[in-house]
Structure formats: C-alpha cells, structure tokens
Amino acid sequence: MRGAVLAAAALLTVGMLGAGKSDPLAGRIAGAPVRCIDLRQLNGPEIVDSQTILYHQSGKRTWKTGPVGECASLRPLDTLIVDVYGGQLCRNDRFRTVSTGMSIPSGYCRFRDFTPYDRVK
Template sequence: MRRAIPAAVALLTVGMLTVGMLGAGKSDPLEGRVAAAPVRCIDIQRSGGPEIVDSQTILYRQSGKRIWKTGPVGECPSLRPFDTLIVDVYGGQLCRNDRFRTVSAGMSIPSATCRFRDFTPYDRVK
C-alpha cells in the first residue's frame, strides 16, 4: 500500500506546444521516438518536472533518453500550457489515477482535481 505524503508537491511546468499547435521553428518533443507499452507507475525521482502540452497531454523527461507521456482521465479543462501542476504524491512513484490540480499564473486557488492516465514511454530511435 502506498502512503500519501501530507502536502501536495507543486511542480512548475515548462509549457510546450502540441504537434497540431506547432508554429514555425517549434519541434515535436516526441519526434524521432518510438512508443512502448504503457505502464501504471513511473519513478518520480528519475524524472524531470512535468511539461503541460495541452489539455490532454503531460510529458515527463527521464535522463534525455526517455519521455513519459500521460494525460488526464476524461476531461480536465483547467490543464493548459504554462500552468503549475500540483501533484498529490504517494511514495516515490507517480501512478495512474493519482490526483493533480493546476494553478494559473497570478491565481492562488487551484483547479478541480483531475487524475492521471497510464504513462507511455517514448524512446529515441537508434
């Protein structure tokens, strides 16, 4: 059984654009990578902070070799690039159905709670 950490951990997002929203000079963060089978949990100590791409996509980078792609279960309209992700962390892993909220710049009240989907690893093609 995983034990909840008493306080939520706020992680500042870097904010990225999706393939459909890419402008001139912007690149797809998953370009040149191949998806593997999704997993239920990832080790947050080995991953960088979250990057919110759009309302359906969150990326976690791991050592430059691997990018983990996840998103919310169902709709999460408050999930927007450049927002701060507040994640309820249970132990050393981030798992499917763990809860998160967002806070927009200049705001102090977090959004409604959303939940993570499975985490899909994307590795560089050699």
C-alpha cells in the first residue's frame, strides 16, 4: 500500500512539473526572419530545447533561433559559448555548449536565421 502511495505521489509530481512549463513565445507574433541581430540590445541566450534558443530584447521583442541541423549537445541549463565577430550575431555563426559541472565544451554547431517575436498589445 505504501509503495502505491509513493508511486502516485511521484506521478503527480512529474505531472505537475510538466504542467508548469509554458510557451515562452505565447502572446507574441512572429515577424520575418533576418540574417543578423545586434548584440548590444540583447539579453540571453536562453536555451529552451534542442531546437530553440531565445535572445530577449527589452520587454517587447524576443528573437528565436536554433541550430542548423542536429546539435545533440544543445540542452536547457547548459551554457552557450558563442563565437562573435563584430557587434552582430548572424546565421551560420558558430557556438558550443558546456554542461553544468563540466569544463570541456561540445563540438561546434551553427545558428539558423533569427525570427523576431513581438508582444501583442
């Protein structure tokens, strides 16, 4: 009986964690993708999942990008190491990740285009 109660509690906890996730782009409208974005106005990056990286610009705009093709090392809570040339971040610029507690970065991945998402008023 006790095992059944613990199993039910574990399932409830897992269900609550999954339900707590929200779409970081909810309430926003996508614009036309661009090749480069200006880094001076951005906060981030935020790794959402293996295909989504967000950069936040003030409270109104969020830029969405991701890797070209597969980037197996891209996971939430990892640190992104970006090779920046000049003041812009552009499609095909390279990045790597470092997992928490690790010191050796992953192999290189490349950025896709950057899509602006603006908050709906």
